[in-house]
Amino acid sequence: MLASRGDYSIRLAALAGDQQPLDDACPCRVCSRYSRAYLRHLAVTGELSVLRLLSIHNLTYTLRLMAGVRDAIADGRFAAFREEVEAGRESTQSGEGLP
Numbered sequence: 001m002l003a004s005r006g007d008y009s010i011r012l013a014a015l016a017g018d019q020q021p022l023d024d025a026c027p028c029r030v031c032s033r034y035s036r037a038y039l040r041h042l043a044v045t046g047e048l049s050v051l052r053l054l055s056i057h058n059l060t061y062t063l064r065l066m067a068g069v070r071d072a073i074a075d076g077r078f079a080a081f082r083e084e085v086e087a088g089r090e091s092t093q094s095g096e097g098l099p
């Protein structure tokens with residue numbers, strides 16, 4: 001599952017009681033309606049609807065990222081944009097941001 005703070009598996013046991021959205025920076029309808037705990041429940045119980053919901057989120061994430069890349073290139077600030085994106089993802093890899 002793609003997220004601005006770093007990718008993670010929706011099946012993580014630590015998400016079982018997590019009422020946060022998949023990605024608090026994402027405006028998609030999945031993040032605005034469903035919690036990580038609910039989506040994890042759908043995944044571990046084999047509900048196929050989770051595949052559609054995660055696809056909606058992942059496509060939204062990817063389209064927003066690519067729009068940011070296009071804007072950064074057009075404005076001549078791609079290197080700074082890349083550093084911003086990587087810094088946000090690194091915060092998760094060090095243990096921050098995710099349960």
Ligand SMILES: [Zn+2]
Binds near residue numbers: 023027031056060
């Ligand atoms: Zn989302």
